[in-house]
Amino acid sequence: MLRDVYVVGGGLHPFGKSPEASMPRLARNAIWAAIGDAGCAAGEIDFAVVANCYHGFFTGQADAIAPMVIGRSGLSGMPMVHVSGGGASGTVAVHQAAMAVASGQYDLALAVGVEKLYVPDDPTLSISAIGTSGEQDIATDLGLTWVGSLGMSAQTLMDRYGWTARDFATVTHKNREHAVPNPYAEHRQPMSVEEILMARPVAGPLTRPMCASAAVDGAAAILLASEEVAARLGDRSHPKIAGLGVVGGRYLSNREPDARPGMLSMDEAPRAFARAYEQAGLGPEDLEIVQVHDAVAPEEMLAYQVIGLCAPGDEAKLLQSGATALGGSVPFNTDGGLLSRGHPIAASGVAQIVESMVQLRGTAGPRRQVLVKDGRPPRVAAVQNAGAQGGPGGGVAVSAAVIMTMATSWTE
Numbered sequence: 001m002l003r004d005v006y007v008v009g010g011g012l013h014p015f016g017k018s019p020e021a022s023m024p025r026l027a028r029n030a031i032w033a034a035i036g037d038a039g040c041a042a043g044e045i046d047f048a049v050v051a052n053c054y055h056g057f058f059t060g061q062a063d064a065i066a067p068m069v070i071g072r073s074g075l076s077g078m079p080m081v082h083v084s085g086g087g088a089s090g091t092v093a094v095h096q097a098a099m100a101v102a103s104g105q106y107d108l109a110l111a112v113g114v115e116k117l118y119v120p121d122d123p124t125l126s127i128s129a130i131g132t133s134g135e136q137d138i139a140t141d142l143g144l145t146w147v148g149s150l151g152m153s154a155q156t157l158m159d160r161y162g163w164t165a166r167d168f169a170t171v172t173h174k175n176r177e178h179a180v181p182n183p184y185a186e187h188r189q190p191m192s193v194e195e196i197l198m199a200r201p202v203a204g205p206l207t208r209p210m211c212a213s214a215a216v217d218g219a220a221a222i223l224l225a226s227e228e229v230a231a232r233l234g235d236r237s238h239p240k241i242a243g244l245g246v247v248g249g250r251y252l253s254n255r256e257p258d259a260r261p262g263m264l265s266m267d268e269a270p271r272a273f274a275r276a277y278e279q280a281g282l283g284p285e286d287l288e289i290v291q292v293h294d295a296v297a298p299e300e301m302l303a304y305q306v307i308g309l310c311a312p313g314d315e316a317k318l319l320q321s322g323a324t325a326l327g328g329s330v331p332f333n334t335d336g337g338l339l340s341r342g343h344p345i346a347a348s349g350v351a352q353i354v355e356s357m358v359q360l361r362g363t364a365g366p367r368r369q370v371l372v373k374d375g376r377p378p379r380v381a382a383v384q385n386a387g388a389q390g391g392p393g394g395g396v397a398v399s400a401a402v403i404m405t406m407a408t409s410w411t412e
Contacts, residue, residue, distance in 0.1 A: 002102040006230035006238040007404065008223050009038025010354035015218035015342030016186040017118045023055050024072035027114040030219035030347075031073045038223045039234045040108065045223070047106040048080040049096045051089035051113040051346040054129040058116070069114065078110075086133035086387025087265070087293060088398035089113060090220065090349025091246075095400065097224050098241050107226045113351070114219035115344035126215040130345065133388050147211055147296065151203030153263040154298040158205065160262070161313045165205040167320075168297035169196040172210050172339055174325045175294065179336025181367035184351075186216055186342030210297040210339070218344035220351040239360040239381070242282070243403035245275030249396045261306050265293050265386040268399035269306040273384070276401040284308030287330055288378035289359050289370050291352035293385050294337040300324075303332070303384055331370050334359060349385045353402065356381040360406040379406045 011033025013026045027050070035042055050069045056062025066080040085092045090113030097109035119125045130146065157163055173193045179185035191209055199207040230238045247268050252258050260267040277283050284307055292307075294300040301315045309330060310318045318324060324332040335341045335355040338348055358364045362377030370378050381404045388397035 003104055004227050005098045005101045005241045006225050006227065007241065007353065007357045008225045008230050008233050008238050009034040009040065010222045010357045011035075011037055011220070012184045012351060012354055013219040014184045015216055015344055015347070015351070017215070018116070018217040019118065019120055021217065023052070023114055023116040024069050026116060026217060026219040027069045027112050027221070028073040030114070030221040031075070031110065031112055034110070034221040034223050040223065042075055043077070044108050045075065045110050046078050047097065047100045047109040048075070048078055049093040049109070049111050050080065050082050051084065051093035051111070051350065052082065052115060053084045053086060053089055053133060053346050054115060054117060057129040057132060058125070069112065084346070085398040086396070087295065087343070087345055088349060088385045088387035088396070088400050089346035090351070091383065091385040091400040091402065092349070092398055094222065094350060094353055094402065095244055095246050098244060101224050101226055107229050109224045110221060111224065111350055112219065112221040113347035113349060115346045116217045117344060118215045118217050123215045130214055133345070147203045147206065149264060150296045150298065151206050154205060154296070157262055157298065157302065161315060163298070163301060163316055165197060166193065167301060167316045168205065168210050169193045170319055171294070171297040171300050172196045175333050175337045175340045176209070178326060178334055178368060179340035181365060182335045182341060185336045185340055186213060187336065187340045206296055212295045212338040212343035216342045216344050218342055218347045218351070220347045220354050222350055222353050222357070237361050239357050239404045239406045241402065242405040243276035243278070243280030243401070245272035245279070245401040247271045247275070247399050249399070261302055263299060263302050264396055265295065265299055266302045266306050268396060269303070269384055269386065269401065272399045272401035273307055276403045280403040280405065282380060282403060286380045287382050288372055288380050289334060289356065290330060290332045290382045290384070291334070291337070291355055292332060293348070294333055294339050295343060297339060300332060300337065307382065307384065326368060326370065334364070334368055334370060345387070349383070349400070352383045352385065353404070356383060356404050360404060377406070380404070
C-alpha cells in the first residue's frame with residue numbers, strides 16, 4: 001500500500017545567465033530555499049535525487065554528480081542518485097523521490113534539477129550539449145535539431161488543424177505576460193504579437209521568441225514528505241501528489257497507422273495523463289491550472305488537446321477565448337513556461353512543481369496568483385513534461401504527467 005506524498009517545500013535559483021555561479025552553487029541556492037520554505041532541519045532529509053544532463057559535456061565529469069551537488073550544499077548522510085532524461089529529467093527526479101516516500105522507506109526526500117548551459121560568447125556549445133539528448137547517429141549527426149524537428153511537426157499540425165503562426169505568437173505573448181511579475185524568470189520583458197511575428201526566423205514557422213533559450217542556467221528543488229512529516233511542518237498548507245504517470249516512447253512500424261497527436265514531446269502524453277488521472281480519481285474537467293512543456297509555442301497548443309481540454313482541431317479556439325491565460329478558466333504556464341521562465345533542461349520539470357505548489361498554496365503574489373470563480377486559489381494542478389529522443393521510431397524516452405491537489409483542510 002503506497003502512502004500519500006506531500007510537497008512541503010520548494011525553492012528556485014533565478015533562471016537566466018549566471019556566468020559567475022558554478023553548477024553546484026546554483027543547486028545549493030535552490031536546495032536551501034526549499035529547506036527554508038519547508039521549515040525542516042536539513043538533517044531530516046533521508047533521500048535525494050539530482051537531475052542534471054550536461055555537466056559532463058562541459059567539464060568532462062559525467063559521474064559523481066549527486067554527491068557533488070549534495071555535498072557542496074552542506075548535506076550528507078542520505079542515499080543519493082543522479083538521473084538524466086533530457087527535458088523530462090526534473091520530473092523523473094520528482095517521480096523517483098515521490099516513489100521513495102510513497103514506498104514507506106523514506107519520510108523526507110529531496111528532488112533537485114540543475115543545469116548550467118550559458119557559455120559567454122559561444123551559444124553553439126549550448127546547442128551542441130542539448131543535441132546529445134537525441135540519438136546521435138539517426139538525428140544529431142544528420143543535422144536534425146530539436147527545434148528543426150518540432151518546426152516540421154508544427155507545419156504538419158498547421159495543415160491538419162488550421163493553426164497559424166499568429167496562434168503561436170499569441171501563446172508566446174501570453175507566456176511573456178505571465179513571466180513579467182515572476183522574479184525567477186529569464187525573460188520578463190513583454191512582447192506584442194506583432195513583435196513576435198516579425199522577430200528573427202529560426203525554423204519555419206517558428207521565430208526566435210517562439211522557442212525557449214538554449215543558453216540558460218538555473219536550478220529548482222522540492223521536498224516531498226509523508227503525511228506524518230508534512231503534518232508538523234509549516235502551516236500544513238501542503239499540496240498532495242495525487243497522480244503520477246510516467247511512460248516511455250513506443251515503436252510503431254511505418255506500416256501501421258499512427259494515431260498519436262503528432263509532436264514528439266506530446267505523443268505519449270495521453271497515456272501518461274490517463275495513468276495520472278486514474279490514480280488521482282480526477283479528469284481534465286477538474287483541472288484549474290496547468291504547466292506544460294512549451295520548449296516551442298506549438299507544444300502548448302497541442303497540449304490543450306492531449307490533456308483533454310478540447311477536441312482535436314479546437315486548440316486555437318480555446319487559446320483565442322482567453323481560457324489559458326491568467327484570469328481564464330484554466331491558465332497555462334503561469335510562471336511564463338519554458339518560453340519565458342526559461343528552460344535549463346533538467347531544472348524545468350522541478351520548477352513546474354514549484355510553481356504548482358505556490359499557486360495551490362495561494363502565495364504566488366497579487367499579479368499572477370490564479371483565483372477561480374469564487375475567489376479562492378486553485379485546488380487541482382497538472383504538469384506535463386517529456387524529454388530525451390530515441391530511435392528509430394522510439395519517440396521520447398520519458399513522458400510524464402503529474403496531478404497535484406490541495407484540500408480545503410488537512411483532514412478533507
